[in-house]
Amino acid sequence: xxxxxxxVLKAAISGIxxxxxxxxxxxxxxxxxxxxxxxxxAAPPAQVREMMQLMQTPEVKQWMSTQMATAPAGGxxxxxxxSVLSGLLQHARRHVAMVSDAAMTLPFQIGNASxxxxxxxxxxxxxxxxxxxxxxFLLGAMVESLARYAFRRRRRxxxxxxxxxxxxxxxxxxxxxxxxxLALLSLGxxxxxxxxxxxxxxxxIVQRFTICLGGVLVDLIGLARAExxxxxxxxxxxxxxxxxxxxxxxxxxxxxxxxxxxxxxxSMEPLGYSPSARLLVGYILGIGLLLIAIESVxxxxxxxxxxxxxxxxxxxxxxxxxxxxxxxGFNWLLWLGIYVLLLPRVLxxxxxxxxxxxxxxxxxxxxxxxxxVLLDRGVRALIIAVAAIWLGQMLGVGADTMAAxxxxxDKIARGVIGGIVILLAADLLWHVIKAYIDxxxxxxxxxxxxxxxxxxxxxxxxxxxxxxRNILAVVIAVIAALMVLSGLGIEIxxxxxxxxxxxxxxGFGAQTIVKDVISxxxxxxxxxxxxxxxxxxxxxxxxxxxxxxxxxKLRHHRGPLTTVPFGELGAVKNLNRDWTIDKISLNVKYxxxxxxxxxxxxxxxxxxxxxxxxxxxxxxxxxxxxxxxFGEFAIEIRLSMMTKPGEQFVIRRNALAMIRNAxxxxxxxxxxxxxxxxxxxxxxxxAAVARYAxxxxxxxxxxx
Numbered sequence: 001x002x003x004x005x006x007x008v009l010k011a012a013i014s015g016i017x018x019x020x021x022x023x024x025x026x027x028x029x030x031x032x033x034x035x036x037x038x039x040x041x042a043a044p045p046a047q048v049r050e051m052m053q054l055m056q057t058p059e060v061k062q063w064m065s066t067q068m069a070t071a072p073a074g075g076x077x078x079x080x081x082x083s084v085l086s087g088l089l090q091h092a093r094r095h096v097a098m099v100s101d102a103a104m105t106l107p108f109q110i111g112n113a114s115x116x117x118x119x120x121x122x123x124x125x126x127x128x129x130x131x132x133x134x135x136x137f138l139l140g141a142m143v144e145s146l147a148r149y150a151f152r153r154r155r156r157x158x159x160x161x162x163x164x165x166x167x168x169x170x171x172x173x174x175x176x177x178x179x180x181x182l183a184l185l186s187l188g189x190x191x192x193x194x195x196x197x198x199x200x201x202x203x204x205i206v207q208r209f210t211i212c213l214g215g216v217l218v219d220l221i222g223l224a225r226a227e228x229x230x231x232x233x234x235x236x237x238x239x240x241x242x243x244x245x246x247x248x249x250x251x252x253x254x255x256x257x258x259x260x261x262x263x264x265x266x267s268m269e270p271l272g273y274s275p276s277a278r279l280l281v282g283y284i285l286g287i288g289l290l291l292i293a294i295e296s297v298x299x300x301x302x303x304x305x306x307x308x309x310x311x312x313x314x315x316x317x318x319x320x321x322x323x324x325x326x327x328x329g330f331n332w333l334l335w336l337g338i339y340v341l342l343l344p345r346v347l348x349x350x351x352x353x354x355x356x357x358x359x360x361x362x363x364x365x366x367x368x369x370x371x372x373v374l375l376d377r378g379v380r381a382l383i384i385a386v387a388a389i390w391l392g393q394m395l396g397v398g399a400d401t402m403a404a405x406x407x408x409x410d411k412i413a414r415g416v417i418g419g420i421v422i423l424l425a426a427d428l429l430w431h432v433i434k435a436y437i438d439x440x441x442x443x444x445x446x447x448x449x450x451x452x453x454x455x456x457x458x459x460x461x462x463x464x465x466x467x468x469r470n471i472l473a474v475v476i477a478v479i480a481a482l483m484v485l486s487g488l489g490i491e492i493x494x495x496x497x498x499x500x501x502x503x504x505x506x507g508f509g510a511q512t513i514v515k516d517v518i519s520x521x522x523x524x525x526x527x528x529x530x531x532x533x534x535x536x537x538x539x540x541x542x543x544x545x546x547x548x549x550x551x552x553k554l555r556h557h558r559g560p561l562t563t564v565p566f567g568e569l570g571a572v573k574n575l576n577r578d579w580t581i582d583k584i585s586l587n588v589k590y591x592x593x594x595x596x597x598x599x600x601x602x603x604x605x606x607x608x609x610x611x612x613x614x615x616x617x618x619x620x621x622x623x624x625x626x627x628x629x630f631g632e633f634a635i636e637i638r639l640s641m642m643t644k645p646g647e648q649f650v651i652r653r654n655a656l657a658m659i660r661n662a663x664x665x666x667x668x669x670x671x672x673x674x675x676x677x678x679x680x681x682x683x684x685x686x687a688a689v690a691r692y693a694x695x696x697x698x699x700x701x702x703x704x
Contacts, residue, residue: 088330095329099283102276113271120192132187136201140180140208147172169219173212177205195270203259210255217353218244224355242301250296257292261285283327293319335391343387350379373435374428381424392417415488422487426480430473437469459530467524467547512567516550520566533576534646537569576645579619582652586659587634587671594637598624600666601639604658608641608651617647622655634671 121129184201221244261282268278297315318341325334354375392414441462486492524547529535534543535554540562542554552569554562588597605622609615620642628638643651663670 092328098276099280102280106277109273109277117192117271120190124190135183136180136197139183140176143179144172144176147175169212169216173208176208180204192270196267199263199266203263207256207259211252214248214251218248246301254292257288290319290323346383347380350383370432370435373431377428377431381428385421385424388417388420411489418487419484422480422483426476430476433472437465441465459532462531515567516565523566528572529574533574536573540564579642580645580648581640581642582648584639586637589669589671592668597668600662604662614651617644633673
């Protein structure tokens with residue numbers, strides 16, 4: 001069971017990658033079908049040469065141009081379309097006829113090639129040549145087996161290390177390639193055998209690395225799927241192991257078959273086969289590729305019974321159409337069809353691979369943000385760029401077309417392909433820069449323990465880097481757009497001059513925006529405020545939360561967020577710089593012992609200074625400054641302390657509570673306003689009492 005599992009893990013690339021390699025497998029060697037590559041025709045007869053010379057005379061050229069200029073315009077569009085269709089039909093007929101004629105001469109060419117190759121082998125000795133070919137086929141596999149045995153004991157330890165999931169598979173493949181190339185270089189080869197041996201070595205190495213990387217991808221997908229199941233994710237993003245192994249086996253089969261066919265066709269060239277004969281063999285071998293693709297589509301796992309058959313039939317017809325275009329010689333249509341089906345699936349597989357690597361190597365990539373971006377965006381950009389450049393090569397659009405004289409269509413095609421590459425490079429550059437800046441912002445967070453100088457530096461970084469990031473985004477976008485326009489043949493110097501004029505006009509029409517942007521630049525230049533600082537400006541106050549090119553966002557201490565343009569700020573009061581002095585006023589009675597009160601307050605200040613929570617934030621502790629003034633009902637005394645910005649509020653509240661308790665313990669009373677009301681009510685009461693006593697005595701009654 002372990003041996004079967006190991007064989008299964010070696011067998012494939014993943015999901016949809018089989019179709020990717022399937023269609024990508026139609027290489028230029030299989031697709032060299034241009035009539036220009038056919039064997040040179042025999043020399044034309046003398047009459048034909050005379051006619052061609054006559055066509056080059058100025059008189060004939062002038063007469064032909066006149067006739068074309070005076071031709072009736074009606075029906076020209078239809079005539080052009082008919083001529084295009086007729087040209088395509090003639091091209092297909094010539095191509096098929098060329099390949100068909102090669103079938104008649106193929107037995108003769110096989111006989112010549114066999115005698116040529118066997119004669120070289122016989123001249124150099126059969127045992128020696130057989131041994132040399134066996135060496136390049138077997139030496140790499142033998143050395144790789146030894147490497148696998150060495151890695152078997154250390155595989156678990158390497159897999160547990162960050163970034164080492166690739167090592168147990170990639171290193172033996174590298175050893176295989178090195179041993180095979182060494183066998184090729186260390187042996188002496190005759191000319192024909194050397195060409196064939198080089199082709200065989202290339203085919204072996206490509207096969208080995210395709211299988212190796214496919215196995216790595218299957219391992220990563222399996223680990224990522226296991227991680228999702230461990231986390232309890234109900235909707236997994238990774239394909240199942242059955243799907244991955246299915247496409248892995250199909251991909252391995254396809255790559256082996258394709259590279260064998262490629263090696264056979266490439267080996268035919270030094271043996272003297274004509275281009276048409278090589279094309280014929282390629283088309284015949286291409287039937288095998290077609291069958292592998294169709295079988296993969298129809299036997300794919302987990303397909304819907306109703307909808308799946310319709311997709312299978314559609315893909316089967318599509319593959320047959322592509323093979324027919326290839327045989328007919330329409331390479332540009334062939335590659336367009338391949339790219340329509342290929343590119344989305346390549347990007348999907350690359351996304352799955354990157355996501356799997358990120359999940360399985362999360363600890364390794366957590367501190368390597370740029371590596372993560374290069375994996376995510378770089379692989380995608382590389383795939384699209386290579387696809388665009390390769391498509392341009394297949395369509396005959398290269399860097400040398402301008403020197404050879406290019407048509408408008410070639411110029412536009414070259415500009416579009418170059419524009420795609422430029423935009424992809426700009427996108428990758430922007431995401432790398434953004435990842436670097438975001439990492440710096442995350443590392444420079446003002447939270448956590450740090451010195452005051454370090455906190456100030458971090459706050460400065462938090463303020464300036466977002467502005468710098470936005471400026472870089474604009475610069476990269478503008479430069480990329482100008483480069484794309486230049487590649488399309490558009491003169492950009494008038495655009496730049498016009499943009500300057502438009503900029504001046506916009507500046508006059510949007511003076512407020514210009515004022516805001518310039519004011520913001522000077523505020524940042526003067527370091528007037530930073531992220532996280534509390535500022536006041538006119539009617540606006542709050543904590544600075546974020547910047548843009550023209551405004552600042554202030555969070556009020558009660559919650560509202562205010563966006564203030566820089567042009568409206570004016571003078572800014574920063575309440576979070578260096579230090580702050582907090583003053584406290586107390587009212588005590590006139591009979592208060594001020595010396596005693598000063599001692600009590602001094603003791604409270606010392607207690608605050610010794611407190612581990614408040615002490616680090618106190619620059620000058622609480623102390624009594626003296627009598628501020630004599631009030632109507634109290635003596636007003638003034639207290640002060642110097643603290644770090646923003647810390648005075650908490651320290652002040654605790655200091656007031658301590659002062660109240662200490663004054664109560666030491667008999668010091670706070671003065672409060674009192675009201676005394678005076679009148680004649682007491683005199684009236686005394687008079688009433690006296691009258692009552694006199695009346696009682698007169699009547700002989702006892703006084704109360």
